Amino acid sequence: SAVISQKPSRDICQRGTSLTIQCQVDSQVTMMFWYRQQPGQSLTLIATANQGSEATYESGFVIDKFPISRPNLTFSTLTVSNMSPEDSSIYLCSVEDSNYGYTFGSGTRLTVV
Amino acid sequence: GEDVEQSLFLSVREGDSSVINCTYTDSSSTYLYWYKQEPGAGLQLLTYIFSNMDMKQDQRLTVLLNKKDKHLSLRIADTQTGDSAIYFCAEIPFTGGGNKLTFGTGTQLKVEL
Numbered sequence: 585s586a587v588i589s590q591k592p593s594r595d596i597c598q599r600g601t602s603l604t605i606q607c608q609v610d611s612q613v614t615m616m617f618w619y620r621q622q623p624g625q626s627l628t629l630i631a632t633a634n635q636g637s638e639a640t641y642e643s644g645f646v647i648d649k650f651p652i653s654r655p656n657l658t659f660s661t662l663t664v665s666n667m668s669p670e671d672s673s674i675y676l677c678s679v680e681d682s683n684y685g686y687t688f689g690s691g692t693r694l695t696v697v
Numbered sequence: 698g699e700d701v702e703q704s705l706f707l708s709v710r711e712g713d714s715s716v717i718n719c720t721y722t723d724s725s726s727t728y729l730y731w732y733k734q735e736p737g738a739g740l741q742l743l744t745y746i747f748s749n750m751d752m753k754q755d756q757r758l759t760v761l762l763n764k765k766d767k768h769l770s771l772r773i774a775d776t777q778t779g780d781s782a783i784y785f786c787a788e789i790p791f792t793g794g795g796n797k798l799t800f801g802t803g804t805q806l807k808v809e810l
Contacts, residue, residue, distance in 0.1 A: 626801060627798075678798075
């Protein structure tokens with residue numbers, strides 16, 4: 585299965601600042617997905633990132649708050665902008681695996697103070 | 698809208714079997730998945746089942762699917778302390794565009810000695 589390297593693994597950030605999370609995949613993939621997991625909650629899809637086009641955002645998520653880049657078929661970034669304590673969550677990237685599953689990165693644990 | 702529902706918590710003794718249940722939303726979902734999340738870690742795909750199957754066994758794991766009731770279960774035989782984690786079921790609803798995972802609320806499994 586695909587191997588995803590996600591970083592940073594954790595960060596503590598001041599409110600009002602921005603954090604960019606990176607995901608690197610060891611193989612070329614068409615779609616990459618970004619999820620948020622709020623404390624004690626399940627995963628919610630933020631957006632789907634295709635190479636060469638703008639990301640598609642789910643209801644409740646907007647590009648100004650969560651800009652995404654997808655410069656090539658193995659890499660994507662998610663930026664959490666103008667952070668507030670409510671943005672404290674685990675952020676995970678994911679790719680569709682050829683074996684009918686979806687592989688996830690190890691996650692970025694973000695704390696906003 | 699409907700949620701993918703799971704019991705929040707399950708406690709078993711080491712060596713016993715664990716059964717984690719899930720009620721999903723879309724009878725047209727093609728694949729259904731079980732993921733494991735250990736503390737501080739990302740998601741690990743445990744197993745999946747195709748919708749034309751009613752059972753799948755993989756070593757200690759048995760997945761049962763009841764399409765009529767939209768019910769999915771994961772049985773872990775001979776549960777070990779290393780199985781303590783949060784377990785998420787997930788589906789890809791047909792109505793969601795065909796490639797977006799929708800996760801259940803998660804079941805925290807605690808294995809006691």
